[in-house]
Amino acid sequence: MERISIIENFFPKNDPALLQKAEDNLPTLLETELVPVSFAAPTLAPGETVRWDFGTHCVGYLTLQLSFSGSHPDAPALLRLRFAERLEEFMEDASAYHGWISKGWIAEELLHVDRLPFTVSLPRRYAFRYLECTVIDTSRKFRLVVDRVWVRAVSAVDPTRVTPLERTDPKLCRIDAVAIKTLAECMQEVFEDGPKRDRRLWLGDFRLQALVNGVTFRNFALVKRCLYLFAGTRFPDDRIAACLFTDGEPAADDTWFSDYALLYPVALAEYLALTDDSEALRDLYDVAVAQLDRALAMTDADGIVNADFVDAAFIDWSPGLEKTASTMGVLLYALPYGRVLAQKNGDASRDAIYAEALERGRAAAKTRFWDPAKGVFVSNGQISPASQIWMTLGGVLPEASAKGALCRLLSEPSETPLVAPYLHHYALEALLSVGKTDAAMEHLLSYWGGMVDRGADTFWEIWNPEAPDASPYGGTIVNSYCHAWSCTPSYFLRNHLL
Amino acid sequence: MERISIIENFFPKNDPALLQKAEDNLPTLLETELVPVSFAAPTLAPGETVRWDFGTHCVGYLTLQLSFSGSHPDAPALLRLRFAERLEEFMEDASAYHGWISKGWIAEELLHVDRLPFTVSLPRRYAFRYLECTVIDTSRKFRLVVDRVWVRAVSAVDPTRVTPLERTDPKLCRIDAVAIKTLAECMQEVFEDGPKRDRRLWLGDFRLQALVNGVTFRNFALVKRCLYLFAGTRFPDDRIAACLFTDGEPAADDTWFSDYALLYPVALAEYLALTDDSEALRDLYDVAVAQLDRALAMTDADGIVNADFVDAAFIDWSPGLEKTASTMGVLLYALPYGRVLAQKNGDASRDAIYAEALERGRAAAKTRFWDPAKGVFVSNGQISPASQIWMTLGGVLPEASAKGALCRLLSEPSETPLVAPYLHHYALEALLSVGKTDAAMEHLLSYWGGMVDRGADTFWEIWNPEAPDASPYGGTIVNSYCHAWSCTPSYFLRNHLL
Numbered sequence: 001m002e003r004i005s006i007i008e009n010f011f012p013k014n015d016p017a018l019l020q021k022a023e024d025n026l027p028t029l030l031e032t033e034l035v036p037v038s039f040a041a042p043t044l045a046p047g048e049t050v051r052w053d054f055g056t057h058c059v060g061y062l063t064l065q066l067s068f069s070g071s072h073p074d075a076p077a078l079l080r081l082r083f084a085e086r087l088e089e090f091m092e093d094a095s096a097y098h099g100w101i102s103k104g105w106i107a108e109e110l111l112h113v114d115r116l117p118f119t120v121s122l123p124r125r126y127a128f129r130y131l132e133c134t135v136i137d138t139s140r141k142f143r144l145v146v147d148r149v150w151v152r153a154v155s156a157v158d159p160t161r162v163t164p165l166e167r168t169d170p171k172l173c174r175i176d177a178v179a180i181k182t183l184a185e186c187m188q189e190v191f192e193d194g195p196k197r198d199r200r201l202w203l204g205d206f207r208l209q210a211l212v213n214g215v216t217f218r219n220f221a222l223v224k225r226c227l228y229l230f231a232g233t234r235f236p237d238d239r240i241a242a243c244l245f246t247d248g249e250p251a252a253d254d255t256w257f258s259d260y261a262l263l264y265p266v267a268l269a270e271y272l273a274l275t276d277d278s279e280a281l282r283d284l285y286d287v288a289v290a291q292l293d294r295a296l297a298m299t300d301a302d303g304i305v306n307a308d309f310v311d312a313a314f315i316d317w318s319p320g321l322e323k324t325a326s327t328m329g330v331l332l333y334a335l336p337y338g339r340v341l342a343q344k345n346g347d348a349s350r351d352a353i354y355a356e357a358l359e360r361g362r363a364a365a366k367t368r369f370w371d372p373a374k375g376v377f378v379s380n381g382q383i384s385p386a387s388q389i390w391m392t393l394g395g396v397l398p399e400a401s402a403k404g405a406l407c408r409l410l411s412e413p414s415e416t417p418l419v420a421p422y423l424h425h426y427a428l429e430a431l432l433s434v435g436k437t438d439a440a441m442e443h444l445l446s447y448w449g450g451m452v453d454r455g456a457d458t459f460w461e462i463w464n465p466e467a468p469d470a471s472p473y474g475g476t477i478v479n480s481y482c483h484a485w486s487c488t489p490s491y492f493l494r495n496h497l498l
Numbered sequence: 499m500e501r502i503s504i505i506e507n508f509f510p511k512n513d514p515a516l517l518q519k520a521e522d523n524l525p526t527l528l529e530t531e532l533v534p535v536s537f538a539a540p541t542l543a544p545g546e547t548v549r550w551d552f553g554t555h556c557v558g559y560l561t562l563q564l565s566f567s568g569s570h571p572d573a574p575a576l577l578r579l580r581f582a583e584r585l586e587e588f589m590e591d592a593s594a595y596h597g598w599i600s601k602g603w604i605a606e607e608l609l610h611v612d613r614l615p616f617t618v619s620l621p622r623r624y625a626f627r628y629l630e631c632t633v634i635d636t637s638r639k640f641r642l643v644v645d646r647v648w649v650r651a652v653s654a655v656d657p658t659r660v661t662p663l664e665r666t667d668p669k670l671c672r673i674d675a676v677a678i679k680t681l682a683e684c685m686q687e688v689f690e691d692g693p694k695r696d697r698r699l700w701l702g703d704f705r706l707q708a709l710v711n712g713v714t715f716r717n718f719a720l721v722k723r724c725l726y727l728f729a730g731t732r733f734p735d736d737r738i739a740a741c742l743f744t745d746g747e748p749a750a751d752d753t754w755f756s757d758y759a760l761l762y763p764v765a766l767a768e769y770l771a772l773t774d775d776s777e778a779l780r781d782l783y784d785v786a787v788a789q790l791d792r793a794l795a796m797t798d799a800d801g802i803v804n805a806d807f808v809d810a811a812f813i814d815w816s817p818g819l820e821k822t823a824s825t826m827g828v829l830l831y832a833l834p835y836g837r838v839l840a841q842k843n844g845d846a847s848r849d850a851i852y853a854e855a856l857e858r859g860r861a862a863a864k865t866r867f868w869d870p871a872k873g874v875f876v877s878n879g880q881i882s883p884a885s886q887i888w889m890t891l892g893g894v895l896p897e898a899s900a901k902g903a904l905c906r907l908l909s910e911p912s913e914t915p916l917v918a919p920y921l922h923h924y925a926l927e928a929l930l931s932v933g934k935t936d937a938a939m940e941h942l943l944s945y946w947g948g949m950v951d952r953g954a955d956t957f958w959e960i961w962n963p964e965a966p967d968a969s970p971y972g973g974t975i976v977n978s979y980c981h982a983w984s985c986t987p988s989y990f991l992r993n994h995l996l
Binding site: 076251 | 502505508569570572573574575576598599600601602603607608612613622634635636637696698743745746751752
């Protein structure tokens with residue numbers, strides 16, 4: 001499932017005024033000192049290993065206060081530190097990883113400590129709950145003593161400030177708490193997608209995080225910051241990048257996901273609905289509607305998104321997934337948000353264009369993808385849950401007609417099943433949009449509940465109950481187990497289901 | 499040849515006044531920026547390796563100025579750096595080392611570089627001429643570019659300030675230059691034994707370094723500093739430790755080498771001969787003579803050093819070496835220096851004691867060790883070059899009689915040959931003491947010349963022409979190839995031979 005976009009000589013178009021407003025909304029991170037739940041300063045001989053459980057997922061900076069027992073140290077202590085979000089990760093052999101994303105993501109450090117006592121503070125930020133420390137060697141004259149270990153954990157928000165769910169199924173309360181913790185861990189100087197690895201601002205993940213934030217932390221400054229960042233550094237032709245680098249000077253990645261770009265006007269409209277921020281509407285309107293305008297320009301004679309547009313869509317990690325119907329569904333899903341923006345901005349002509357495009361697109365999609373005999377949406381010959389989800393969300397059929405196809409495809413085995421929690425979110429949105437509240441709750445309980453049953457403290461980047469060890473990267477050791485796009489149960493539970 | 503001393507609950511006896519005077523003589527290190535002899539900013543893909551030659555041995559701090567080519571880096575670059583004093587070290591597999599000193603001495607670093615461009619400055623000091631950089635991984639979107647590499651090299655002295663030897667055999671000039679470079683690299687905040695590894699102040703090495711310093715750099719402040727350090731932190735019963743830790747608060751190691759301790763009065767007397775430093779005589783006399791007094795107290799009824807004293811002697815790395823004659827020789831070698839100190843200090847009674855001990859000890863050693871039939875010194879049944887060397891230096895026989903045994907044993911194969919350059923130094927001293935100037939020159943040319951023939955820039959910790967891959971540690975990867983105790987050719991060439 002290797003997926004890499006490389007554009008030669010790519011230079012993002014930066015808008016200093018927008019980037020300055022993003023900077024103005026930079027949060028001050030809250031710092032919390034966390035220590036292992038059980039700790040008894042161990043004395044370690046060469047070859048000995050100790051593991052600590054911090055009791056909760058941490059994103060932060062580790063410090064080890066080290067000393068020795070025995071004679072004055074006459075050689076460096078050589079330590080290996082390994083970090084894990086899940087205990088299972090310690091079973092993995094880093095040297096066996098040969099996947100397609102960098103070995104640099106493997107959370108390990110090799111440290112020489114030349115002088116003892118010494119306090120080692122790692123400069124890198126790590127995301128973990130468990131820490132393993134192996135003394136590779138000292139000399140025979142001394143042993144290493146770990147006197148204290150702590151983490152300066154950071155987040156833009158304090159998860160304990162959100163009132164927990166109560167008076168409902170304990171499992172739902174747990175799912176909600178895990179989701180809120182997941183979001184809090186990903187809320188740093190931007191909405192990161194996952195603090196273990198990329199630490200980048202991804203557009204598809206961002207829209208989901210903003211949704212959950214709206215019913216929990218309500219940190220709208222951070223949402224505003226990210227909306228301005230996406231607009232502030234973009235493709236030279238105004239497309240919004242799939243992700244931004246924000247460590248250092250903000251910079252758009254040379255990757256464009258056509259479906260993600262369509263979620264920018266969605267996220268902006270949702271932000272405005274919650275804040276009524278007229279400055280943001282004024283500043284960001286042009287960039288937002290440009291994403292829709294480009295999509296409309298990339299439709300064929302029937303009004304269906306063309307192959308180039310489809311090729312650039314993410315939709316899901318599922319290998320072999322035919323994405324035309326899904327991508328068209330995303331466009332149809334986004335157009336009403338575009339109309340809201342146009343109306344708010346007094347742009348009647350664009351509102352009319354989007355209204356017409358919506359009507360024409362829905363009709364074209366029905367003609368192209370709906371198989372009335374089979375009662376399902378078919379995308380270039382392939383029947384997938386993804387197509388049902390996005391055609392439903394695109395409003396291609398009346399609620400009653402879409403319902404059957406959606407429910408059937410979500411309950412039957414498929415050759416192209418849902419893979420990422422990201423698409424599971426839209427499955428729930430689709431079920432709720434056709435009034436299938438019970439099925440949505442059942443899906444939430446079985447899918448996110450499955451992670452909780454396996455001990456999740458935070459929700460994962462990928463979870464396929466049929467293939468628990470799946471990795472999109474060719475090795476689970478680089479999977480992220482605290483990943484923003486899986487935090488949406490709280491949105492459903494707090495906004496719709498309870 | 500594992501050799502470890504561990505004394506439980508060892509607390510050195512520190513003398514703050516002496517340590518303050520040591521601190522007063524702390525040198526300001528000279529800094530020199532060194533770059534590879536040939537450098538062309540390489541672009542490195544994952545798996546690629548580049549090596550640089552700095553053209554000369556460096557002791558210092560490495561900086562790498564890194565950037566990238568391709569897309570914006572979207573993953574950490576993971577690098578392995580390896581340092582080598584000799585190119586041959588790169589052929590070694592660090593994971594195969596299982597010797598008895600710490601793996602922590604293997605000169606490697608694993609680095610995550612999260613952001614590019616970035617300038618990485620390693621906090622650890624390294625001793626090396628060659629640097630290898632392997633990109634273990636980046637992402638597929640970018641490659642690592644090394645724009646610049648440099649070392650901030652440090653030393654208490656500038657080797658170019660010593661006038662090179664001229665108008666003599668080019669090989670001798672080269673040996674002299676390599677020896678001076680070796681010494682300069684080891685002259686840091688103390689006379690280190692070898693900058694790759696221990697970085698400690700070892701007494702046996704120090705005496706030899708001070709000898710060479712006296713005919714080259716004449717940095718007597720550093721000699722004074724070290725004399726005060728040895729006296730300033732010692733065993734609770736006033737024995738001088740074999741080595742001191744000087745990174746941080748000075749602290750005596752819990753290791754006593756009986757032969758090394760006897761070289762303290764030797765080194766002090768030699769320092770006073772060059773400086774006439776009456777303060778040092780006053781401050782250090784008691785500690786210096788205490789080493790001789792203890793040795794005399796550890797002799798048997800005949801006046802021969804007892805088994806406890808012999809067991810604590812270093813002499814050489816040679817396995818199986820019987821050290822009684824050698825250790826007795828060191829005592830007899832040191833006593834005249836003790837007399838010089840006593841005379842300088844107006845301590846007539848101690849002078850008389852040492853004179854009597856010397857006469858009695860020489861007679862006893864002749865009786866115990868000299869086999870007139872074989873014409874060699876025999877130590878508890880073993881005939882070794884070491885015994886001949888130290889009995890000669892102890893003046894046990896008249897010059898003419900010792901000469902034959904010494905020369906024969908140094909030229910014949912032995913089951914306990916000379917191993918370390920340290921003992922080779924005393925072999926030369928012994929040859930010169932009996933007037934064998936030609937043999938001394940020949941030995942110098944063949945032994946130290948052998949290292950030069952193998953490309954040495956600095957002289958090594960260990961060199962056995964019969965076993966070029968010998969290591970006292972169970973693996974050459976931790977051997978030190980710039981080691982102070984092998985720098986004495988310059989002393990002989992500049993003081994005696996030319």
